[in-house]
Each structure stands twice: as structure tokens, then as C-alpha cells.
Amino acid sequence: MRQNAIEQFEIKPAKGLTEGVTVSEEKTSVEVIFFCKEHKECRLLLYRDQKLLKRIKMFSRKEAGAPDLFGVRLCGEGIVGELQGCEYVFEAEKQIFQDPYMRASEGRNRFGNKGRLRGKFDFSEFDWSGEHRKTIAFEDMILYQCHLRGFTKHNSSGVKAPGTFSGFCEKLGYLEKLGINTVIFLPLYDFNERMEKQNGKINYWGYSGDACYFAPKASYASNPDNAVFECKEMIKKMHKKGMNVFLDMHFDKCSPQFMIRCLRYYVTEYHVDGFLINTAVVSETWLHEDPILRQVKILGAGFATPEKVAGKKTFAVFNEEYQTIARRYLKSDEGQVAGFYEAFCKDDESCARVHYITQKNGFTLRDLVSYDVKHNEANGEKNQDGTEYNYSWNCGQEGASRKKTVLQMRKKQTKNALVMLLLGLPSPMLLAGDEFGQTQRGNNNAYCQDNATTWLNWNLLKKNEELFHFVQKLITFRKSHILYHRQEVMTGMDTKGVGAPAxxxxxxxxxxxxxxxxxxxxxxxxxxxxxxxxxxxxxxxxxxxxxxxxxxxxxxxxxxxxxxxxxxxxxxxxxxxxxxxxxxxxxxxxxxxxxxxxxxxxxxxxxxxxxxxxx
Structure with missing residues (x-):
């Protein structure tokens, strides 16, 4: 927007009550509404290229019974084009506020760098034609938990734009070859990774209350100004490969309306197929009653009354129960056979289950068979962080080893764990890198490690090619065998009168x-x-x-x-x-x-x- 261009447009009170930015159907007006709690006046500040263009007084919606809800409507031909790419914040009593509904962000363009955050107007339209999106039933899913940046950031990844949406796209052929059809991404929204109260440590995972939940993370884009397009383009390409996309949404101190609106936004605007949520924060009742969200897949720690939709399961239990049981049986603890059998064969009528043995929080699979205890010294907390209960076994020597007997046992235990994971009745989730022996050198809480500790080392793929092919073989068997695509629940009763149960x-x-x-x-x-x-x-x-x-x-x-x-x-x-x-x-x-x-x-x-x- 040119500095004098804003003067050509009319500034009027907003008509609506919906917070955030809304553009009229004719694209001749843009409304901006902000809830500025306990304030009597508020201004919209517009910027272009970090330069302040204009302060615009916003109008209170007291006539609608909301005196601290402020809005403004900018009207005129070409307003959408002029505002596109402009940055904005709100000002009240010399305080600066961010729009929690911003759809694009500016200021966190480089991961780990300190910047001045602002919202950014984005009215761009995306062409979803040729997407060929399909819904994958839980019974058919091979899930893969992945940190988008860490997946390709290591220089061994060989991609053109490491650590970005486009860099991930360059590895879609690899995931397809492995047999993955559903990816669960750690937070892709624009969170603040700088933990200033902890001496500037980096929040690598993204579980932060300081987050712009509606905006894709600008530093995950090869061109930060194009983050919205790059994120949508990645999802479109994944859908064209027959994959589903799940987002891990870590809401913190958000209202129910905000959370439901946010989830719906990612379904309608980004074509997301499912979410991993905190069921203590997001009520399953809200999801049941929402016409859009009841159609997508939801992962959570547990559900009281899961319901099928059109005969299909849409809820799946996602918790550490199986991880603990499988790890203890793997390391030959006493008293584990009955519990493992029950969990391995668990099959519910109305709710699916997702099993994992490793996930982002804890040991990788290689570390699970290489370390008895955690080694989190690099986190700067004197090894006091992270769980003490890993249920791991180092196979005879702590950490790296050259002993043939130790290496052979680790190799076999790794394969044992993969069979336990990939051939049980519930849907399996593989942690990214476990298929080729990724290690974090015993760190079981690498939340602050934005470095080679967490970045996937693709050199290990060649080194551990046999392991990769073993995982590939198990996935192929699971995909091809009708047992894993059954239509009826498997029980321990002889329901068909054939002399044996399912x-x-x-x-x-x-x-x-x-x-x-x-x-x-x-x-x-x-x-x-x-x-x-x-x-x-x-x-x-x-x-x-x-x-x-x-x-x-x-x-x-x-x-x-x-x-x-x-x-x-x-x-x-x-x-x-x-x-x-x-x-x-x-x-x-x-x-x-x-x-x-x-x-x-x-x-x-x-x-x-x-x-x-x-x-």
C-alpha cells in the first residue's frame, strides 16, 4: 500500500461481530475486528515494509452490547489489493496487541531469531484443482510423526530448501516408498520458539502458549512472505500422493469458540484431514456437534462417548498405554504377557486406536535399545528434565558400542519392537527416523535441541538400509493382508461357531x-x-x-x-x-x-x- 493510498478509501464502523479480518464477497470492503478487553478505545496500525502507514481509530460495538469489541471497515475499489501484504497491530493506551486470528504473520521469519511480530493481510486464493483428496480409514492408516523443520534441516537431506514446506515436498517420494500414508506434524502454526525466561533457549517442538494458531509458521517457508501458499501447496502435493495430513494443535488458554473456529479453519482453508488434540482442553462434545469437525479424524488421550459417522470411526485413542506395555515386554520384564496380548489385539466397535512405541517425547527407537537411562545434559537442566521411566534396555553397554554381541542384540530388539508396532490390530504410528536408526544420543526430552540432535541424519539411511527394508516389508505385509482391513471387530469369542474365536x-x-x-x-x-x-x-x-x-x-x-x-x-x-x-x-x-x-x-x-x- 502506498502511503497516500489509504486516504482514498472510506473508513466506516464495522457491521459484523466476527473477530479478525473479513473481506466482503465483492472484495470492495475489509472489516477488522478486535476484542480489546477492558479498554475504551483502540486503533488499527497499518505498516508496509516495517514502516508505519497510518493509525486508524476503531469503533466500539457498544450498540451490540460489546463496548470493548472494536471494529473498522475499509471500503473502496481495490482495497483488497492495496492491503495485501500489509502488516498490522492494534494499539490501546500505548500498548501494542496482536490479532489472535491473524492468518499470516511477519517478524518471525527466521527460526530462532528475535523479531517484532505483526499480523499480515493475506487475501490470496489457492488453486486446489487436481488435488484428488481421499479419506483414509483408521484401519488403513500407517501414521508417521514428524517435525517439519527437523525432517530435512540436516545437510544430509539433500533438498534445495532444508527445513521448509517445500523441502518436505522433496521427500514425499521417500515416504511413499516407505509406505507411509498419514503424517502427523508437530505444530505448523507460528509459535514463538524463543524462551526468553529460560535464557533464550529454543522451543524446538512448538508447544508454546505464545502462538498465532491461524498462521502457518513463516520460518518454515522457503520464502517467509509466501508461507500460506507453501503450506497449502505441501498439503495439496501430499493429497495427490494419496496421503492424509494431521496437525498437532496445542491450544493454551484459548476459549472454546476460538479452538473450534481454528480447527474448522484448517479443515476448510487448508484441507487438513485430522488433528491431534488435548482432550482435557477440547471437548469431544464440541466435535460431535460441529457439522464440519465431526467429519474429520481426531486423535486424543481418551474419549467418553465416541461416535461413528456414516459408519466410519472418526475418533482414535492416542496415549502412552501401549508404549509402556510394549517396552516392558520387549525388555523381558515379568508379568507383561497378558497385558501385551490384550493391547496388541485391542479392537473397539466405535473408537479406533493408534499405537506407538516411540514418539517425539522420549527415546528414539535406536536409543530405546542403546540406553538404560536418559542423557539430557545438553538441555542445560543438569539432567533433571525428562522422564525417569523409559522402560529401555541398552543390550549390554550404555550408548555407542562396537561390541558385536551388543550390536546384534540391538538389531534384533529393534526388529522386535517394529513387529510389535506394525503388526498389531490398532493403527501404527512410526516416529520419523526410526526406520533408519535415528539417534538423539540418549536425550529423551529434546524439546530445546534445534540441531543435529533432532535433525534427521539421512546418512543413516544408507548405513542402515537393511532396517529400512525390514520396515518396508512389515508395512507392505500390513497393507496387503485383509486382516488389517477387516470390517468386523475381532473378539476372543467363537461368534461364528467354527471352533475358535477370531x-x-x-x-x-x-x-x-x-x-x-x-x-x-x-x-x-x-x-x-x-x-x-x-x-x-x-x-x-x-x-x-x-x-x-x-x-x-x-x-x-x-x-x-x-x-x-x-x-x-x-x-x-x-x-x-x-x-x-x-x-x-x-x-x-x-x-x-x-x-x-x-x-x-x-x-x-x-x-x-x-x-x-x-x-
Whole structure:
């Protein structure tokens, strides 16, 4: 806006009551409304290129019963074009206030740098044509938790614009190859990363109450002036790849109206598919009753009365329950078999579940098998921050090691954890970098580490290529097997009268589960009759001694084929008979396959197999 251009436009009282910036349908007027609590007057300050253009007195809406709600309407042909890109703040009694509804921001253009924050007018329209957006059911999701900046900021990422929306787009082919179809981003809105009260430490994760919730983070854009476009372009490209996008929204001291309006805004303006929310702050009732938000996916710690929408689950439990159980069973703690079995096979009628073993808060998967205790000294809090309860095991040596036995055990334990994560019934969430051995060197609370500690080191992808392919294989199996795309809830009851339930627990001997305190052995059968596919049998031997497991005989004209054995790959894809020797601390997965030549049996002939018996 030219300095004298504002004089050409009429300044009138606002007509509406909606806070923030609103443009008329004809684009001939722009309303700006701000709630300036307990103040009697307020001014709108307009800037262009950091230079003050004009102070505009705003009008109180006392006639509408809101004396401290102030508004102004700028009218005239070309007003939208003139205001586009201008910055603004509010002034009352020599105090400066920000618009909590600003849709674009100015002043935090470089991550970690101190700047003067202002709102920025953005009336740009985005072309969503060719997006091909699709909704992915929870049963079909492979989730991936990711920090947008840290994903490509390391110089090993090889992208043109590291740490940005466009840099992330350059890695979409990688995620597609891995098999990821849903990404959960840590906060993408413009939070204040500078923690001035903590000696200027950096809030890397973004969980800050000082945030512009409606504005994408300018420093996450390759061109900070274009953050809105770049964020939308990234989401569009992800949708074109068949992916869904979830945002982690950490509301702090916000009103219900503000939070619901914000979530709706990201659904309608950014085409976001779901959210991770704090259910202690955002009520599920609000979400149930909102015509837009009830259609999107919601992740939260727990829900009292989740409801399906059009027969589909829209709520999913997302908490640390499974993480704790799986970690304790992985490290061979006593008394874990029964709890692990129940959690691994959990299947609810109206609410989905998302399982993870690692997430942004805590050890990475590599650190989980490399450290017994946290090492957070770099955070500057004398290692007093972060949880003491990691339920980890270093496999014989703390931290980095060259010992062959230690490295071999860590490799196997990593694979064990991945099977526990990716092949359970609930939807799995992988922490970014776990697929190639990302480490934070024992830091389990890296909230303030904007450096190589948290940035993904892509050199590890080549170094740990075998691990990447193992993750890829598990995801491929999950995506291709009908068990994980079932239409009916899997229960421990014989609801079809075929002699066995949909899911059942076993021990070394079939049909004899051992849930005793010192047991560490478990067999799990998913019976194919219930989902019209091949049965799956999993053997878990988390004991430090080898054990021979016997298979249940469920379909006499079929045989068990080994799909995965975390001890080694030499038996994989081989057909095995009656029993299988499990190495110490290992997991194996088998599929009951037809032994007759292809085409010799009609499809579906095995829907009524003989009743199960011991091998």
C-alpha cells in the first residue's frame, strides 16, 4: 500500500461481530475486528515494509452490547489489493496487541531469531484443482510423526530448501516408498520458539502458549512472505500422493469458540484431514456437534462417548498405554504377557486406536535399545528434565558400542519392537527416523535441541538400509493382508461357531496361554475365517532362552509359511511343519497358506475349515 493510498478509501464502523479480518464477497470492503478487553478505545496500525502507514481509530460495538469489541471497515475499489501484504497491530493506551486470528504473520521469519511480530493481510486464493483428496480409514492408516523443520534441516537431506514446506515436498517420494500414508506434524502454526525466561533457549517442538494458531509458521517457508501458499501447496502435493495430513494443535488458554473456529479453519482453508488434540482442553462434545469437525479424524488421550459417522470411526485413542506395555515386554520384564496380548489385539466397535512405541517425547527407537537411562545434559537442566521411566534396555553397554554381541542384540530388539508396532490390530504410528536408526544420543526430552540432535541424519539411511527394508516389508505385509482391513471387530469369542474365536492367545503349546508372572512366551492366532483371508500366527519369545513352539492345526489342507523371523532372515518365506524353534528374544510371524497349485481350488473354499486342534 502506498502511503497516500489509504486516504482514498472510506473508513466506516464495522457491521459484523466476527473477530479478525473479513473481506466482503465483492472484495470492495475489509472489516477488522478486535476484542480489546477492558479498554475504551483502540486503533488499527497499518505498516508496509516495517514502516508505519497510518493509525486508524476503531469503533466500539457498544450498540451490540460489546463496548470493548472494536471494529473498522475499509471500503473502496481495490482495497483488497492495496492491503495485501500489509502488516498490522492494534494499539490501546500505548500498548501494542496482536490479532489472535491473524492468518499470516511477519517478524518471525527466521527460526530462532528475535523479531517484532505483526499480523499480515493475506487475501490470496489457492488453486486446489487436481488435488484428488481421499479419506483414509483408521484401519488403513500407517501414521508417521514428524517435525517439519527437523525432517530435512540436516545437510544430509539433500533438498534445495532444508527445513521448509517445500523441502518436505522433496521427500514425499521417500515416504511413499516407505509406505507411509498419514503424517502427523508437530505444530505448523507460528509459535514463538524463543524462551526468553529460560535464557533464550529454543522451543524446538512448538508447544508454546505464545502462538498465532491461524498462521502457518513463516520460518518454515522457503520464502517467509509466501508461507500460506507453501503450506497449502505441501498439503495439496501430499493429497495427490494419496496421503492424509494431521496437525498437532496445542491450544493454551484459548476459549472454546476460538479452538473450534481454528480447527474448522484448517479443515476448510487448508484441507487438513485430522488433528491431534488435548482432550482435557477440547471437548469431544464440541466435535460431535460441529457439522464440519465431526467429519474429520481426531486423535486424543481418551474419549467418553465416541461416535461413528456414516459408519466410519472418526475418533482414535492416542496415549502412552501401549508404549509402556510394549517396552516392558520387549525388555523381558515379568508379568507383561497378558497385558501385551490384550493391547496388541485391542479392537473397539466405535473408537479406533493408534499405537506407538516411540514418539517425539522420549527415546528414539535406536536409543530405546542403546540406553538404560536418559542423557539430557545438553538441555542445560543438569539432567533433571525428562522422564525417569523409559522402560529401555541398552543390550549390554550404555550408548555407542562396537561390541558385536551388543550390536546384534540391538538389531534384533529393534526388529522386535517394529513387529510389535506394525503388526498389531490398532493403527501404527512410526516416529520419523526410526526406520533408519535415528539417534538423539540418549536425550529423551529434546524439546530445546534445534540441531543435529533432532535433525534427521539421512546418512543413516544408507548405513542402515537393511532396517529400512525390514520396515518396508512389515508395512507392505500390513497393507496387503485383509486382516488389517477387516470390517468386523475381532473378539476372543467363537461368534461364528467354527471352533475358535477370531483372535486367541496361546503359549508354547497351542490353546494353552501362559499368563503367569514369569512367562515371556506368547502365541497369537488371527483366524482367517472371520475376515475371509489367510490365518496369521505370531510367536513371541522374549525370554533369554530358546523355546520350541507348536502350531495350532486349524486348516488341515494348508501350511504355515514364515513371513518374518527377527532372529534371521534365512527361514522367511519357507513353509514349516507342526513346530518352530524360537531363538532367545525373537518374534516370528506366519501365514497359513494353501499348498495346492494355484487355481486348483475355488476362491473361498476354506471358509468352513475343520475345527482347531493341537498339532
Amino acid at each position: 483372535v486367541s492367545a496361546h503359549g508354547i503349546e497351542p490353546w494353552e496361554a501362559d499368563f503367569s508372572y514369569y512367562s515371556r512366551d506368547l502365541g497369537i492366532l488371527f483366524y482367517g475365517t472371520y475376515y475371509e483371508g489367510n490365518s496369521v500366527y505370531m510367536m513371541f519369545n522374549l525370554h533369554w532362552e530358546s523355546h520350541t513352539f507348536f502350531f495350532p492345526v486349524i486348516e488341515k489342507d494348508k501350511q504355515w509359511k514364515c513371513i518374518v523371523d527377527t532372529e534371521c532372515g534365512e527361514n522367511e518365506e519357507n513353509v514349516v511343519q507342526k513346530k518352530y524353534k524360537m531363538a532367545p528374544r525373537s518374534i516370528a510371524v506366519f501365514e497359513c497358506v494353501d499348498t495346492c497349485p494355484a487355481g486348483s481350488k475355488m476362491r473361498g473354499q476354506d471358509k468352513h475349515p475343520v475345527k482347531p486342534e493341537k498339532a
